[in-house]
Amino acid sequence: MACWQCGADIDAAELFCPTCDTLQPPDPGTDHFARLGLERRFEQDAEAITKAHRRLQRTLHPDRFVSRGDRVRMLSLQHATSLNDALRILRDPLLRAGYLLDLAGRDVKAEAGNIKLDPAFLMEVFELREAIGELSGTDAHVERGRLARDIAARYESRLAALGERLDAEGERTSAELDGLARQAAQLRYLRNILDDLQALG
Amino acid sequence: MAYSDKVIDHYENPRNVGTLDKNDRNVGTGLVGAPACGDVMRLQIQVSDDGKIEDARFKTYGCGSAIASSSLVTEWVKGRTLDEALTIQNKDIANHLALPPVKIHCSVLAEDAIRAAIEDYKKKKGLDG
Numbered sequence: 518m519a520c521w522q523c524g525a526d527i528d529a530a531e532l533f534c535p536t537c538d539t540l541q542p543p544d545p546g547t548d549h550f551a552r553l554g555l556e557r558r559f560e561q562d563a564e565a566i567t568k569a570h571r572r573l574q575r576t577l578h579p580d581r582f583v584s585r586g587d588r589v590r591m592l593s594l595q596h597a598t599s600l601n602d603a604l605r606i607l608r609d610p611l612l613r614a615g616y617l618l619d620l621a622g623r624d625v626k627a628e629a630g631n632i633k634l635d636p637a638f639l640m641e642v643f644e645l646r647e648a649i650g651e652l653s654g655t656d657a658h659v660e661r662g663r664l665a666r667d668i669a670a671r672y673e674s675r676l677a678a679l680g681e682r683l684d685a686e687g688e689r690t691s692a693e694l695d696g697l698a699r700q701a702a703q704l705r706y707l708r709n710i711l712d713d714l715q716a717l718g
Numbered sequence: 719m720a721y722s723d724k725v726i727d728h729y730e731n732p733r734n735v736g737t738l739d740k741n742d743r744n745v746g747t748g749l750v751g752a753p754a755c756g757d758v759m760r761l762q763i764q765v766s767d768d769g770k771i772e773d774a775r776f777k778t779y780g781c782g783s784a785i786a787s788s789s790l791v792t793e794w795v796k797g798r799t800l801d802e803a804l805t806i807q808n809k810d811i812a813n814h815l816a817l818p819p820v821k822i823h824c825s826v827l828a829e830d831a832i833r834a835a836i837e838d839y840k841k842k843k844g845l846d847g
Contacts, residue, residue, distance in 0.1 A: 634751050639749050642758050646779045702753030705755070
């Protein structure tokens, strides 16, 4: 593609034109892993993600372009927004797993229908929710704490198992991907319960 | 994102929250979930001998839009026949509550819940689903 400023022929992944050093639009073909210069996989070093984000924001943040033209400032804002999205999604292991599935063609955030949850699992979640709602009295917070530790342990071990399967070598069948998407959806339920328990204190 | 007044009204004053006896032969229970957000919704109907929905209850663990959608549906199905209740579409719910596009799945969930409840009732009664 051509640099929008000087017309030089450049790679779409270039942040700045090598000829005129002008900021280029974010490459629509770049995923969040590539955006932060990370390998596309579940296993990540949280510290490395934060560092990559900070390093790139120093180069691309709108603060660096305040005296430049409208187009450059708009482009820098687009870059900064994409970088923040990448940080938010990749730093959170569950969102990261969902994003990997998304890249593999399984949109776990899709509006409806394409993931069928096991009715027994839904029942388990519902009953757990009801039980938490019915806790009362002076010991309620103790019981909530016990439940939170219980669910957190399940959440962590299931998340680790999902991560291992996501990083496993080799092609995956469509059915296997569906299974992984279901696991990710189940983890979303457990995570919501954990978040709510935490909010209750 | 701002909730509409109708969502806030249903959220703050939910109609028909509660539980019907799921083992009662006249009660149909629908339990559905939205994998995208981790919401879970239970909608129950109590059907009279002449095939009208005489009571409806819900319990929803989810966002304001999911609670409002299920609350609204319990209001709408009361007094209707099963066939009439089946005509409720998610877009009617979404329009009534002025749900933004990212919350449309909450209205889909409520439609799924009422369908599941009716199906459960019909199965209990040995009627064709």
